[in-house]
Amino acid sequence: MTPSLEDVLGSAEVVSAGRIVGEGPAGALPLTPELLREAPSGDLFGLTQNVGMGWSAARLGGRQYVVVSTMGGLRGEDGTPIALGYHTGHWEIGLLVREAAETLRAHGAIPFAAYCSDPCDGRTQGTTGMFDSLPYRNDAATVMRRQIRSLPTASGVLGIATCDKGLPATMLALAGTRALPGVVVPGGVTLPARGAEDAGQIQSLGARFARDLVTLDYAAEMGCRACGSAGGGCQFLGTAATSQVVAEALGLALPHSALAPSGEPSWLELGRRSALALVRLDALGIPLARILTPGAVANAMLVHAAFGGSTNLLLHIPAIAHAAGLTPPTVDDWIRVNRATPRLVDALPNGPRGHPTVQVFMAGGVPEVMLHLRRLGLLDGRVLTATGDTLDATLDWWEDSERRRAARARVCRRARRCRPTTS
Known part of the structure; x- marks a missing residue:
């Protein structure tokens, strides 16, 4: 069934629900004066991202x-x-x-x-x-x-x-x-799989069927059971x-x-x-x-x-x-x-x-x-x-x-x- 336009466009209820501000991770980054002065800004931002994804600040070392x-x-x-x-x-x-x-x-x-x-x-x-x-x-x-x-x-x-x-x-x-x-x-x-062809053999099922070497039922069953x-x-x-x-x-x-x-x-x-x-x-x-x-x-x-x-x-x-x-x-x-x-x-x-x-x-x-x-x-x-x-x-x-x-x-x-x- 084709989805309705209303389903595709979405509802007002979900916009009214949910948070628009959250609590930041607890704790503090293990920073030192040397890190702040000398480390690439990307290294520091990475620490923020790590705790943002849920990693403990105490385990960042x-x-x-x-x-x-x-x-x-x-x-x-x-x-x-x-x-x-x-x-x-x-x-x-x-x-x-x-x-x-x-x-x-x-x-x-x-x-x-x-x-x-x-x-x-x-x-x-x-x-x-x-x-x-x-x-x-x-x-x-x-x-x-x-x-x-x-x-x-x-x-x-x-x-x-x-x-x-x-x-x-x-x-x-x-x-x-x-x-x-x-x-x-x-x-x-x-x-x-027991009693089945392997994944290499089944790749020739179409060719074998076209040459009357296997039946339709055989091809359907073997193709299903290979793995x-x-x-x-x-x-x-x-x-x-x-x-x-x-x-x-x-x-x-x-x-x-x-x-x-x-x-x-x-x-x-x-x-x-x-x-x-x-x-x-x-x-x-x-x-x-x-x-x-x-x-x-x-x-x-x-x-x-x-x-x-x-x-x-x-x-x-x-x-x-x-x-x-x-x-x-x-x-x-x-x-x-x-x-x-x-x-x-x-x-x-x-x-x-x-x-x-x-x-x-x-x-x-x-x-x-x-x-x-x-x-x-x-x-x-x-x-x-x-x-x-x-x-x-x-x-x-x-x-x-x-x-x-x-x-x-x-x-x-x-x-x-x-x-x-x-x-």
């Missing part, structure tokens, strides 16, 4: 951190949609933002949340919307970088993103913020999942963080431990410039090859290197790495069996693949990672960790067979 994400849509407290996002990849990451922010608050820090939502390549396929896909990456990276720089008092940045262009944009933004410590939180993957959970990137190793793998391989994301099942405990924990990692990097004085190095880029190329990842990362990895002030890899570099590196991962859509990405995570994900690459003498283990320690130290921990054993045991139970943890 903490370190300040930016949490920038590609969150999209509007969820109710119970997760029901009030306004949809463009895709599952950004639908739940507000939960990671909250987890990270609460962790930072608990450590006496002041978190700020900024947003630059992202489109969905799957949604725009076959439309002119695809012309905006790659340009969006560059635009979003610029916006995020400006958002980070627009908090001059920030001591570090946390970037939370999931999908094809949003996560590369986030990595570009952090790479260009070289003087600050920073951590990327991959947004995880959607669970596979086994409400959040996360697609279940196959496409650009979104590969970008998560590369974020971890670069050292930007914590070990065993890429491809976590969205909404599950192992995923939600990423918000907390990534926030702790950011505080740790800040305390150790390790900026992003010390993590994004030529060795880190070389490692990312190796891991990309070992995963058999999306070739779109041949665009994104050089862009990240350039944003970090490094020499981007050349075509010859890619040829050399791809010829020297065995493919170790069996995931959708490459096969041969085609495991969904959550199974890759449960099998050990990026650190498990890196262990094999280290045994082959291919990795540079001297590089620093988001843990604040070297890659070698991180892999030493992973090799004998309870986390690895727990993940391996769960995979073995599912497969009904086990292999030694050290294999």
Whole structure:
């Protein structure tokens, strides 16, 4: 039904109701003569804005951190949609933002949340919307970088993103913020649905129906059932999942963080431990410039090859290197790495069996693949990672960790067979 003109123009009652003056926040700003005389006026105005939004004046002395994400849509407290996002990849990451922010608050820090939502390549396929896909990456990276720089008092940045262009944009933004410590939180993957096609297969339903390969009822049912959970990137190793793998391989994301099942405990924990990692990097004085190095880029190329990842990362990895002030890899570099590196991962859509990405995570994900690459003498283990320690130290921990054993045991139970943890 068409809304009436009266509904659109509004009522007199609401103008008569409500306040037109309010009480200011209680307390006083922690000002000093030096601050008043020497600090930029923006720093002082920022303190006023902080208490104006409800932050306690007594807690204004903490370190300040930016949490920038590609969150999209509007969820109710119970997760029901009030306004949809463009895709599952950004639908739940507000939960990671909250987890990270609460962790930072608990450590006496002041978190700020900024947003630059992202489109969905799957949604725009076959439309002119695809012309905006790659340009969006560059635009979003610029916006995020400006958002980070627009908090001059920030001591570090946390970037939370999931999908094809949003996560590369986030990595570009952090790479260009070289003087600050920073951590990327991959947004995880959607669970596979029982008895259903995956989010890659269903994208061919129209073509298959046109060729009488599936029925109308089959297409309608499979199209409805493809997502086994409400959040996360697609279940196959496409650009979104590969970008998560590369974020971890670069050292930007914590070990065993890429491809976590969205909404599950192992995923939600990423918000907390990534926030702790950011505080740790800040305390150790390790900026992003010390993590994004030529060795880190070389490692990312190796891991990309070992995963058999999306070739779109041949665009994104050089862009990240350039944003970090490094020499981007050349075509010859890619040829050399791809010829020297065995493919170790069996995931959708490459096969041969085609495991969904959550199974890759449960099998050990990026650190498990890196262990094999280290045994082959291919990795540079001297590089620093988001843990604040070297890659070698991180892999030493992973090799004998309870986390690895727990993940391996769960995979073995599912497969009904086990292999030694050290294999």
